[in-house]
Structure formats: C-alpha cells, structure tokens
Amino acid sequence: MSRKNHNPKPPWLRKSLVAGPEFEKTRALLRREGLTTVCHEARCPNIRECFSRKTATFMIMGNRCTRNCRFCAVANGRPGPPDRSEPERLARAARDLGLRYVVVTSVTRDDLPDGGASCFADTVQAICKTIPGALVEVLIPDFSGNRDALLSVLEAKPSVMNHNIETVERLYPDIRPGADYNRSLSLLKEAASRGETVKTGLMLGLGETGKELEQALQDSLNAGVRILTMGQYLQPAPDKERVSRFVPPEEFDEWKTEALHMGFTAVASGPFVRSSYNAAGLYNTFLVATSPSRKRVLKA
Numbered sequence: 001m002s003r004k005n006h007n008p009k010p011p012w013l014r015k016s017l018v019a020g021p022e023f024e025k026t027r028a029l030l031r032r033e034g035l036t037t038v039c040h041e042a043r044c045p046n047i048r049e050c051f052s053r054k055t056a057t058f059m060i061m062g063n064r065c066t067r068n069c070r071f072c073a074v075a076n077g078r079p080g081p082p083d084r085s086e087p088e089r090l091a092r093a094a095r096d097l098g099l100r101y102v103v104v105t106s107v108t109r110d111d112l113p114d115g116g117a118s119c120f121a122d123t124v125q126a127i128c129k130t131i132p133g134a135l136v137e138v139l140i141p142d143f144s145g146n147r148d149a150l151l152s153v154l155e156a157k158p159s160v161m162n163h164n165i166e167t168v169e170r171l172y173p174d175i176r177p178g179a180d181y182n183r184s185l186s187l188l189k190e191a192a193s194r195g196e197t198v199k200t201g202l203m204l205g206l207g208e209t210g211k212e213l214e215q216a217l218q219d220s221l222n223a224g225v226r227i228l229t230m231g232q233y234l235q236p237a238p239d240k241e242r243v244s245r246f247v248p249p250e251e252f253d254e255w256k257t258e259a260l261h262m263g264f265t266a267v268a269s270g271p272f273v274r275s276s277y278n279a280a281g282l283y284n285t286f287l288v289a290t291s292p293s294r295k296r297v298l299k300a
Helices: 023-032 049-050 086-097 117-130 147-154 170-176 180-195 210-222 249-262 277-292
Strands: 059-060 101-106 135-139 158-160 198-204 225-230 266-269
Touching: 023 049, 023 086, 059 086, 059 117, 086 117, 086 135, 101 117, 101 277, 117 135, 117 147, 135 277, 147 180, 170 180, 170 210, 180 198, 180 210, 198 210, 225 249, 225 277, 249 266, 266 277
Parallel strands: 059 101, 101 135, 135 158, 158 198, 198 225, 225 266
Antiparallel strands: none
8 A cells, every 4th residue: 555645745845856067977986886864765855954054964885774663765686795894885875975963774674783884993993094073973772782782882982872762652664673672772871871971862743742742852861862863754665664744844833942942962863854964064063052151163
C-alpha cells in the first residue's frame, strides 16, 4: 500500500534548485575519492546549497543500513565490510574542500561487533592528522547500547558528539524500529557526563503533540544536550512515513525560543534545518554563548 503524502508542500517548503558554480566541483571531488554523503543518500533538500558552499556531511561504512527506519531514505540491507582506506580518503577530501569543521556520520552497522565505532575513531584521527587544528563533529548511531563502543569514539576526541533522538518516545515503535528512546538518551548522558559537547536533533511533523515534544526537549536537556536542531520531516519516498503536518516557520521560531528558555545553549530550528546543516555556524554560536570573549574563527 502506497504511503505517498498527497498534501502539497506549502510555500515555505519550496526550495530553489539552482546550484552555485562550486556544486559540480564538490560532487566531482567526492566521486574521485569514492565517498558517500548523507546529503545524497538521505535526499537532503539542502544538498545544492551545501555542495555549492563546498561542504558536505560524510557518511562512512557504506550506503546500506542494517535498520529500516520509517523516516529515512537511506537504503537498508546487508552492507559490505568497512573499507579501511576510507578514513584517509575522507580526510583528503575534507582538506581539498578547505573544511576546518568536518561532520562525519554513518549508516547503522548492527552487523559489526562494535557497531562501527572503530571506524569513527579512525576517521576522526585521520582528519585531525591531515588537517591540523580541524574540528570534527561525529553524528553517531546508538551502537546498540554498547558503552565501550561509545567510549572508543570519545577517546578519539571529537569536538562535538551528536546523536539524534529524531522523534518523541511514543512514535519510536512505528518510526524507529530497532532503536530505543531511553537507550539514545543514555548514550547522550554518558557522553555529557564525560565533559563532551553533546548535540541532538528532532524532526517535526510526524504526529507528535506539543506536550510530547516539550518532554523530548526536557529529556534531552536532562541528558546533558546543549546543542539542538529541529527541522521539518519530509517524506523521502512513497513507501516511507507520511507527513502528518507541515509546521509553519513561525512555530519553529517559537520552539527555538522555548528551547533556549529551557536551557539549551545553541538552537537551530526551521523547516529546512537538518542535524548537520550549517553545523559549524551553530557550533560557533555555542562557543560564543559559553565563552563570550571568544572570537568566531570557524567557517559557517
């Protein structure tokens, strides 16, 4: 049965398809190094903008996920073994793009004993070796609750530890089969307890209520999250979950105000916001808020 959403997108969700002159250069560079991006695999609406700004969110360990979340466009199935040359190729690409702030995510790899944690650690180390002074944000899966796997990633010293809870607790069985709301919160809390800068993201428009969203924000805050993103869920394919509601921009603004009032340090909230969208700029906001005398030194 088709789950295609027949509600037309509102005006605020119509994005220009025009790409800047650097778009093809970025795409060619990624192809040259044989790299995968979540921008492409997840059908992100911001891909043309980001590639034109010579930035991308790298996705390691292939393009096949061992889970099948109802919101995600990334293909699921049996992935191949990790490519041990990938960290170096990714680091070269980040250097050639001129990045000083690099975001690395992955498919979920429940087939690997450590969930792919060692691949994250190797990638962080390769980037920092190739680009001295670079900052790395890791957007990690839950590693099936494997605490040692998480610690191995943190030992590589990423600048930001990001893990998305994605939606409210009630919707997990339908939207995130294989994941667990409290397990994700525990992962965030463990990282925060070790002094890490912790970030999470939520999608709106999946059927959550205002009270449920507020509870998810409070749960994240209690877990130690200080950087938050909120964006509109968009159905990526006919067989994926339908959009329950298109949230207007002014409501996103209200949620940003509420989140800051609750105690989050840096918040990005809007229809086109994604977890890694303008990640360097949001981290700069966090730095300035936590150390007002510190100058902005990162590319947005």
